[in-house]
Amino acid sequence: xxxxxxxxxxxxxxxxxxxxxxxxxxxxxxxxxxxxxxxxxxxxxxxxxxxxxxxxxxxxxxxxxxxxxxxxxxxxxxxxxxxxxxxxxxxxxxxxxxxxxxxxxxxxxxxxxxxxxxxxxxxxxxxxxxxxxxxxxxxxxxxxxxxxxxxxxxxxxxxxxxxxxxxxxxxxxxxxxxxxxxxxxxxxxxxxxxxxxxxxxxxxxxxxxxxxxxxxxxxxxxxxxxxxxxxxxxxxxxxxxxxxxxxxxxxxxxxxxxxxxxxxxxxxxxxxxxxxxxxxxxxxxxxxxxxxxxxxxxxxxxxxxxxxxxxxxxxxxxxxxxxxxxxxxxxxxxxxxxxxxxxxxxxxxxxxxxxxxxxxxxxxxxxxxxxxxxxxxxxxxxxxxxxxxxxxxxxxxxxxxxxxxxxxxxxxxxxxxxxxxxxxxxxxxxxxxxxxxxxxxxxxxxxxxxxxxxxxxxxxxxxxxxxxxxxxxxxxxxxxxxxxxxxxx
Amino acid sequence: xxxxxxxxxxxxxxxxxxxxxxxxxxxxxxxxxxxxxxxxxxxxxxxxxxxxxxxxxxxxxxxxxxxxxxxxxxxxxxxxxxxxxxxxxxxxxxxxxxxxxxxxxxxxxxxxxxxxxxxxxxxxxxxxxxxxxxxxxxxxxxxxxxxxxxxxxxxxxxxxxxxxxxxxxxxxxxxxxxxxxxxxxxxxxxxxxxxxxxxxxxxxxxxxxxxxxxxxxxxxxxxxxxxxxxxxxxxxxxxxxxxxxxxxxxxxxxxxxxxxxxxxxxxxxxxxxxxxxxxxxxxxxxxxxxxxxxxxxxxxxxxxxxxxxxxxxxxxxxxxxxxxxxxxxxxxxxxxxxxxxxxxxxxxxxxxxxxxxxxxxxxxxxxxxxxxxxxxxxxxxxxxxxxxxxxxxxxxxxxxxxxxxxxxxxxxxxxxxxxxxxxxxxxxxxxxxxxxxxxxxxxxxxxxxxxxxxxxxxxxxxxxxxxxxxxxxxxxxxxxxxxxxxxxx
Numbered sequence: 001x002x003x004x005x006x007x008x009x010x011x012x013x014x015x016x017x018x019x020x021x022x023x024x025x026x027x028x029x030x031x032x033x034x035x036x037x038x039x040x041x042x043x044x045x046x047x048x049x050x051x052x053x054x055x056x057x058x059x060x061x062x063x064x065x066x067x068x069x070x071x072x073x074x075x076x077x078x079x080x081x082x083x084x085x086x087x088x089x090x091x092x093x094x095x096x097x098x099x100x101x102x103x104x105x106x107x108x109x110x111x112x113x114x115x116x117x118x119x120x121x122x123x124x125x126x127x128x129x130x131x132x133x134x135x136x137x138x139x140x141x142x143x144x145x146x147x148x149x150x151x152x153x154x155x156x157x158x159x160x161x162x163x164x165x166x167x168x169x170x171x172x173x174x175x176x177x178x179x180x181x182x183x184x185x186x187x188x189x190x191x192x193x194x195x196x197x198x199x200x201x202x203x204x205x206x207x208x209x210x211x212x213x214x215x216x217x218x219x220x221x222x223x224x225x226x227x228x229x230x231x232x233x234x235x236x237x238x239x240x241x242x243x244x245x246x247x248x249x250x251x252x253x254x255x256x257x258x259x260x261x262x263x264x265x266x267x268x269x270x271x272x273x274x275x276x277x278x279x280x281x282x283x284x285x286x287x288x289x290x291x292x293x294x295x296x297x298x299x300x301x302x303x304x305x306x307x308x309x310x311x312x313x314x315x316x317x318x319x320x321x322x323x324x325x326x327x328x329x330x331x332x333x334x335x336x337x338x339x340x341x342x343x344x345x346x347x348x349x350x351x352x353x354x355x356x357x358x359x360x361x362x363x364x365x366x367x368x369x370x371x372x373x374x375x376x377x378x379x380x381x382x383x384x385x386x387x388x389x390x391x392x393x394x395x396x397x398x399x400x401x402x403x404x405x406x407x408x409x410x411x412x413x414x415x416x417x418x419x420x421x422x423x424x425x426x427x428x429x430x431x432x433x434x435x436x437x438x439x440x441x442x443x444x445x446x447x448x449x450x451x452x453x454x455x456x457x458x459x460x461x462x463x464x465x466x467x468x469x470x471x472x473x474x475x476x477x478x479x480x481x482x483x484x485x486x487x488x489x
Numbered sequence: 490x491x492x493x494x495x496x497x498x499x500x501x502x503x504x505x506x507x508x509x510x511x512x513x514x515x516x517x518x519x520x521x522x523x524x525x526x527x528x529x530x531x532x533x534x535x536x537x538x539x540x541x542x543x544x545x546x547x548x549x550x551x552x553x554x555x556x557x558x559x560x561x562x563x564x565x566x567x568x569x570x571x572x573x574x575x576x577x578x579x580x581x582x583x584x585x586x587x588x589x590x591x592x593x594x595x596x597x598x599x600x601x602x603x604x605x606x607x608x609x610x611x612x613x614x615x616x617x618x619x620x621x622x623x624x625x626x627x628x629x630x631x632x633x634x635x636x637x638x639x640x641x642x643x644x645x646x647x648x649x650x651x652x653x654x655x656x657x658x659x660x661x662x663x664x665x666x667x668x669x670x671x672x673x674x675x676x677x678x679x680x681x682x683x684x685x686x687x688x689x690x691x692x693x694x695x696x697x698x699x700x701x702x703x704x705x706x707x708x709x710x711x712x713x714x715x716x717x718x719x720x721x722x723x724x725x726x727x728x729x730x731x732x733x734x735x736x737x738x739x740x741x742x743x744x745x746x747x748x749x750x751x752x753x754x755x756x757x758x759x760x761x762x763x764x765x766x767x768x769x770x771x772x773x774x775x776x777x778x779x780x781x782x783x784x785x786x787x788x789x790x791x792x793x794x795x796x797x798x799x800x801x802x803x804x805x806x807x808x809x810x811x812x813x814x815x816x817x818x819x820x821x822x823x824x825x826x827x828x829x830x831x832x833x834x835x836x837x838x839x840x841x842x843x844x845x846x847x848x849x850x851x852x853x854x855x856x857x858x859x860x861x862x863x864x865x866x867x868x869x870x871x872x873x874x875x876x877x878x879x880x881x882x883x884x885x886x887x888x889x890x891x892x893x894x895x896x897x898x899x900x901x902x903x904x905x906x907x908x909x910x911x912x913x914x915x916x917x918x919x920x921x922x923x924x925x926x927x928x929x930x931x932x933x934x935x936x937x938x939x940x941x942x943x944x945x946x947x948x949x950x951x952x953x954x955x956x957x958x959x960x961x962x963x964x965x966x967x968x969x970x971x972x973x974x975x976x977x978x
Contacts, residue, residue: 025582065582065589092724093514093554099612099722100554107609110599120596123588129618132700211621233588235581346976353974399969429977439977442962443932446955450939453951462942466935473931480888485842487835488918488928 010271026062027234031243034071035105040291049274049323068121072102112294115311127225134220140262150190152202152216171249223254241268274323306331316341347392348417357404364412499760515551516723520732523560524594529780538763538812557610561591601783604800616714623709629751639679641691641705660738712743730757795820805830836881837906846893853901
């Protein structure tokens, strides 16, 4: 760990050298998905951003525990107006089960994140699986005097908290400005102040997901789960908390307030936020109705898409921008990303074919250092990628005899590709995999055509050679009266 | 749902017509993995058996809710003898975190089940995520008078229960025989009778996973989670409970006792158990040290394996035996399964090439009915597969002109393959997928060799044709001084 990573800390508004609490361990918590809808491009960005951080920390030698939650405490309600039908539905199995919906979208989230080559976090706790911990946290906040109960619901007393501690220190807001900004499901009238937030909500009759608590049968407030689960798995103080910038306020601000109220500790040392994806300058999101799901990107099945895009193209597109910049979606930008990635992959996969010269006309160790510097400078992936394109230029120039590279430098180029392109950026050849079958069929058609022609010309030497060489790769050609058929042996 | 499924009910020891409580809904609960080790062949069998049931129920039109749990309430302990080192470890992140291990093996389990084409269940609840429900269940059993507390631990009073209800009705055992058979972690001395079982255990100082409860800070007994989670997601009474035969006693027996004690209801209507996988006649299992993990099967990296086996070969091997028969592992049996599957796949993938005759010499509707009958007769997959091999015989005979098939019967054959082989047995071509890359490289070598030879013979017509046809499938050939290189366009 000689190399020092710097990260931009939202809390201090500057880049800081990352110094974990208990090296060689590093702990990071990232807000994960709410699993009541299909993952869209707006989910891909934080996942890929903090995947890059996770890979970087591991690359630097930190034993990293990465916790990313699943928000499955939803707000599905039984339909109270079903009348007769409702009476008929007596069995549990006939009712909507929120966990079935949550499981479905959790599995979908995993599937698409796998396609994007996002590594699984070390622990992926579900909010519904940590109700006890959340109730305990409410009790701690109560004992510290920063919570009050109304009709079975418990609220955080922001005004009282702000007297001793600064509410708004993360987001830079001040309490007086916040009157109009709170978001709540209901029960505004129960709160002493509109900017107070719920720690526990009493469930209405229609509310399906509910648990017993000292205050009511109900469910935890939205901000509670992240504080409870990060504390459980990383401790009262831990290194990094990440998430999208849209969560900065009120969610992360409330997390800090909850931690300070319960334990007196700020809990998080480095707050990191990725910026938003925009579409024509507007944030892409469910509430705005302008989001494109990942499945739609991969199939091309959306009115805004001119074509389908490979998951690796999406990953590269996201990494081409620095995580703290906004990233505007367009077909042109994705098509350019696709081209760029292909160029990178074609060049790096041909490093092994380079001819070594006695002397190098290029400085590969320096290039490798520049890659490191870019990565360690607050994960500057666009600069890192620019350096990888310099490697592409060198590789292609060496092929054309315009640059020379020594045997050591060929190894150095390969190490740059292996470390930065494949391992840390997590990119791979977009063309591989799903299109293999199509390609195999295409190649076999070419081969069968050549063989047919050779037979027509009585060139049995060639036709037999093709048959034998295919046998060697386990493909059997069978001549039938309708032409040649092939199968795997 | 005209077709009636019969299943062997362990409870009644006979085949019964499956009649769900609330058609068209069907509910099934299956005991899932304990996620503190890598999945082995013994995990594949119940997963594939109940995957076959899940697919069959859906095929019959039932809206099926399939719940399979993750047992993650483990028994990892902090090392109490670490001395100095332990004192140094103050931060949470420096300690062993059971959930990190559970997450790792949960992800591994999912990965290998996906490779075996086992469908994800509708809900996959974690034991650690349902502590509240388990505590509530203990309280219910307490109130009903079938539990007692000793030193913060709670036990089920089997003797008292047996006076009113028959303990042993599922397994056919009687209480007097059970003295020597209970399995407990510790604390035998606390129990009134050795065959009582723990509902809640007080955690020792070293025990890491622990939750508050009315009796002690501790953790639930092993049998509790399945009763609590099946009740939560399927109701106090539900249709099918499945699992391996090794779980029949004491686990499932105790589940019944817990349900009857808490609610007065038997809860499960059809108990289904898959038999064991043996190796040289002995049960394969972790405790016996003779298990082979799925990864070892897929890589061939185990001293008992002569080669690697494709996941589809493993799936087919398991389905070739009826789920209630033991299945003995051997390389010969797996190699035979591999051959059989290839034969099935080769024949069924060539149905589309069959020439239609005016009349059929075979009876395809009858064959289709036989497939249905086998499936509906307690999921008799070996008979179903035998019928599919009859289809193979017909397909191959039709190709050789020894049988004739009409256009309708060709459609019928295709429907048999689509429904039974692909959809219900969940099989696919073992050779596809992972070996594609190897094959592509092999084919390209053949093509490049032919082109090189053609150029040597000045047959530029052929060499250009190859280049052009490859371009058409998006492969670019570039001639360098070291020979031809190819890349995807």
